[in-house]
Amino acid sequence: MFHGPAHDALRRQGDCEPSGATRPRFKDNPALYAMSRMTSSNASQDLRTHLAGLFDAALSVVAPDARATPVVLDRPKNSAHGDYACNLAMQLARVLGKNPRQIAQQILDQMPDSPWVSKVEIAGAGFLNIFLTPAARHDAVRRVFSTGTAYGKGSFGQGKKVQVEFVSANPTGPLHVGHGRGAAYGDSLAAVLEAAGYTVTREYYINDAGRQMDILSVSAWVRYLEACGESVPFPPNGYQGDYVRDRANELKAIDGTRYVRPVAQILDGLPEARDDDEPAVEARMDALIERTRSLLGEDFGHLTRYVLDRQVEGIRDVLNRFGVRFDMWYSERSLYDSGRVAEALALLDERGHLYVQDGARWFRSTAFGDDKDRVVQRENGLYTYFASDIAYHHDKIQRGFELTVDVWGADHHGYIPRVKAALQAMGHNPESLIVPLIQLVALFRGGEPVRMGKRSGSYVTLEDLLDDVGVDATRYFYIARKCDQHLDFDLDLAKSQSNDNPVYYIQYAHARVSSVLEQWGGDRASLPAADLAPLEAPPERQLLQRLIDYPDVIEQAARDLAPHALAFFLRDVAADFHSYYNSTHFLVPEEDVKLARLALITAVQQVLRNGLSLLGVGAPDKM
RNA sequence: GUGCCCGUAGCUCAAUCGGAUAGAGCACCGGCCUUCUAAGCCGGGGGUUGCAGGUUCGAUCCCUGCCGGGCGCGCCA
Numbered sequence: 001m002f003h004g005p006a007h008d009a010l011r012r013q014g015d016c017e018p019s020g021a022t023r024p025r026f027k028d029n030p031a032l033y034a035m036s037r038m039t040s041s042n043a044s045q046d047l048r049t050h051l052a053g054l055f056d057a058a059l060s061v062v063a064p065d066a067r068a069t070p071v072v073l074d075r076p077k078n079s080a081h082g083d084y085a086c087n088l089a090m091q092l093a094r095v096l097g098k099n100p101r102q103i104a105q106q107i108l109d110q111m112p113d114s115p116w117v118s119k120v121e122i123a124g125a126g127f128l129n130i131f132l133t134p135a136a137r138h139d140a141v142r143r144v145f146s147t148g149t150a151y152g153k154g155s156f157g158q159g160k161k162v163q164v165e166f167v168s169a170n171p172t173g174p175l176h177v178g179h180g181r182g183a184a185y186g187d188s189l190a191a192v193l194e195a196a197g198y199t200v201t202r203e204y205y206i207n208d209a210g211r212q213m214d215i216l217s218v219s220a221w222v223r224y225l226e227a228c229g230e231s232v233p234f235p236p237n238g239y240q241g242d243y244v245r246d247r248a249n250e251l252k253a254i255d256g257t258r259y260v261r262p263v264a265q266i267l268d269g270l271p272e273a274r275d276d277d278e279p280a281v282e283a284r285m286d287a288l289i290e291r292t293r294s295l296l297g298e299d300f301g302h303l304t305r306y307v308l309d310r311q312v313e314g315i316r317d318v319l320n321r322f323g324v325r326f327d328m329w330y331s332e333r334s335l336y337d338s339g340r341v342a343e344a345l346a347l348l349d350e351r352g353h354l355y356v357q358d359g360a361r362w363f364r365s366t367a368f369g370d371d372k373d374r375v376v377q378r379e380n381g382l383y384t385y386f387a388s389d390i391a392y393h394h395d396k397i398q399r400g401f402e403l404t405v406d407v408w409g410a411d412h413h414g415y416i417p418r419v420k421a422a423l424q425a426m427g428h429n430p431e432s433l434i435v436p437l438i439q440l441v442a443l444f445r446g447g448e449p450v451r452m453g454k455r456s457g458s459y460v461t462l463e464d465l466l467d468d469v470g471v472d473a474t475r476y477f478y479i480a481r482k483c484d485q486h487l488d489f490d491l492d493l494a495k496s497q498s499n500d501n502p503v504y505y506i507q508y509a510h511a512r513v514s515s516v517l518e519q520w521g522g523d524r525a526s527l528p529a530a531d532l533a534p535l536e537a538p539p540e541r542q543l544l545q546r547l548i549d550y551p552d553v554i555e556q557a558a559r560d561l562a563p564h565a566l567a568f569f570l571r572d573v574a575a576d577f578h579s580y581y582n583s584t585h586f587l588v589p590e591e592d593v594k595l596a597r598l599a600l601i602t603a604v605q606q607v608l609r610n611g612l613s614l615l616g617v618g619a620p621d622k623m
Numbered sequence: 624g625u626g627c628c629c630g631u632a633g634c635u636c637a638a639u640c641g642g643a644u645a646g647a648g649c650a651c652c653g654g655c656c657u658u659c660u661a662a663g664c665c666g667g668g669g670g671u672u673g674c675a676g677g678u679u680c681g682a683u684c685c686c687u688g689c690c691g692g693g694c695g696c697g698c699c700a
Contacts, residue, residue, distance in 0.1 A: 070640095074639070076643075094679095094680090124642085125681070127642080170700075212700060371626075372696085378698040384697095409694095410694060412695085412700095413694070414626080437694095439694090440693080486693075490635080493649085496662095500648085504662050511660075512663085516660095518659090520659080564637090565639085571648085579663090582665080623660080
């Protein structure tokens with residue numbers, strides 16, 4: 001049931017080391033990969049399945065014992081090597097102990113004829129190169145027209161429930177450019193997974209519990225008191241950003257002086273702390289949090305909820321503008337309120353994976369490959385962040401997700417082994433969690449890095465970036481890079497409305513097709529019926545093959561969790577189109593030639609539009 | 624110190640399960656607008672894939688060891 005690669009993966013991961021930080025790919029996930037290898041229903045798979053069938057037929061005659069050998073079809077880089085290449089003979093050479101070229105000849109002799117194959121050649125060390133007939137390529141246009149916006153969708157994912165959790169930034173401040181990359185990646189990944197046949201839930205985990213949230217509340221409260229004319233020194237480790245003043249002013253506008261308390265009561269007895277004495281500053285903050293809580297009483301909850309809601313609202317607004325929408329906003333606090341944290345820990349305890357030491361409760365994560373055991377409940381009784389995360393991931397699985405994807409910043413990679421350990425300790429499959437890591441983003445302006453300091457509040461927000469660069473270019477620049485590569489974001493290039501900017505290159509191809517069709521002025525509904533026989537020239541063949549490849553690209557991008565592959569593909573399609581445009585006039589007098597060419601470029605436009613849509617980039621008709 | 628990620632053309636990056644002659648864009652040089660949008664096209668130079676071994680028909684890809692850069696290693700989140 002497992003094919004070779006999956007079997008290798010199974011062996012490789014059998015001992016379940018904390019290997020989560022490696023670049024995640026479905027092929028490393030045996031269960032998912034093995035099943036996916038057996039499906040074939042997207043448009044191009046019809047062709048691939050057909051071709052593979054020809055080889056299977058030959059294989060069962062030539063080497064019946066090796067019938068299970070998977071038939072792999074590559075797309076050769078060199079067109080002289082045909083449209084598809086098969087290395088079956090070379091694979092068999094080892095097993096049969098015969099010369100690959102000799103085996104290739106035997107396979108070739110036994111392959112059935114096909115209306116889609118013009119010839120098969122033996123080349124190189126024993127490759128079998130397949131050359132398609134025009135009919136095989138023309139069929140792709142028909143499929144694009146018949147499926148339209150659905151062209152490219154496949155069933156690789158078999159409807160499996162997948163959750164993609166991404167961004168999940170603390171609501172204690174606005175999103176910055178690093179979050180933007182995670183947002184673009186996560187959203188495009190989710191879209192690609194959907195297109196590949198998964199049932200996807202996009203989720204944002206709100207860290208609305210814990211000390212950071214308290215610090216935000218206190219920061220807002222102090223600013224509020226300032227706004228009300230009370231003078232309370234602002235804590236040096238509070239949140240300094242202007243947005244905190246905004247929240248404070250809003251509170252004053254809505255609730256008036258409801259949260260005002262006598263300054264003397266606030267400051268009385270608070271521990272002293274010099275700004276440069278960090279432990280003292282933190283201790284003072286803890287005291288201030290406690291003081292705020294006791295002085296405000298029930299009002300503390302009101303204030304916190306207001307500030308939190310507004311912060312989350314702000315984040316949601318920016319993400320909406322960025323084209324990113326979530327199906328679920330999951331509250332960390334709700335994990336506590338519903339008792340899920342206690343439940344998850346009880347489960348671990350039942351299974352004997354918790355112990356008490358130095359007054360704290362520990363999870364024995366070393367039993368599952370982690371470097372050291374982890375505290376889940378502190379000596380002071382408070383749960384750690386890890387505790388709620390255990391509960392959260394337990395809950396994800398209970399909600400029926402067969403696969404959960406956590407998109408994290410690369411600086412969190414050390415956290416992966418302990419979460420996987422927790423999953424395993426609770427009796428779940430740790431491989432159901434895949435964690436793509438997003439590397440850092442560095443902004444460049446005028447060839448110089450843009451300096452950002454979180455302390456000083458001088459960092460560039462995602463909103464700034466959208467104001468500056470625009471949604472389409474921002475999304476494209478974020479996504480046109482493997483996620484595990486550092487990203488140098490060239491602001492000048494992204495902003496430039498010039499031929500240097502790759503995002504416009506693709507959009508321009510799309511707009512050009514619209515322009516030609518506009519110029520033509522005919523009935524587009526007539527194009528699907530066009531006779532494609534005139535499409536024989538090399539650039540036409542090239543574009544037809546792009547149409548065929550598109551569904552494969554989607555599947556590949558899904559399998560590798562690599563939406564950047566789609567970005568590169570679309571650029572290549574645009575390049576082929578521009579080349580065709582310059583070499584060939586479409587609106588020629590010969591009606592049959594004209595209709596065939598218009599049908600082709602309309603199909604190309606559909607693929608561009610479908611692909612750009614998955615990336616969250618617009619497909620304009622005019623530029 | 625230890626764990627993870629990365630190292631490909633001058634720069635920014637690709638490379639389809641380990642496949643055939645490692646590809647684009649930018650920059651540089653030279654051409655193409657009387658013709659569907661020149662935000663475009665065509666051509667040219669540019670490489671010991673960080674280094675050294677190993678695995679095999681075949682390695683940018685897998686393994687080992689070095690070199691260089693980044694990140695992590697809390698009863699923080």
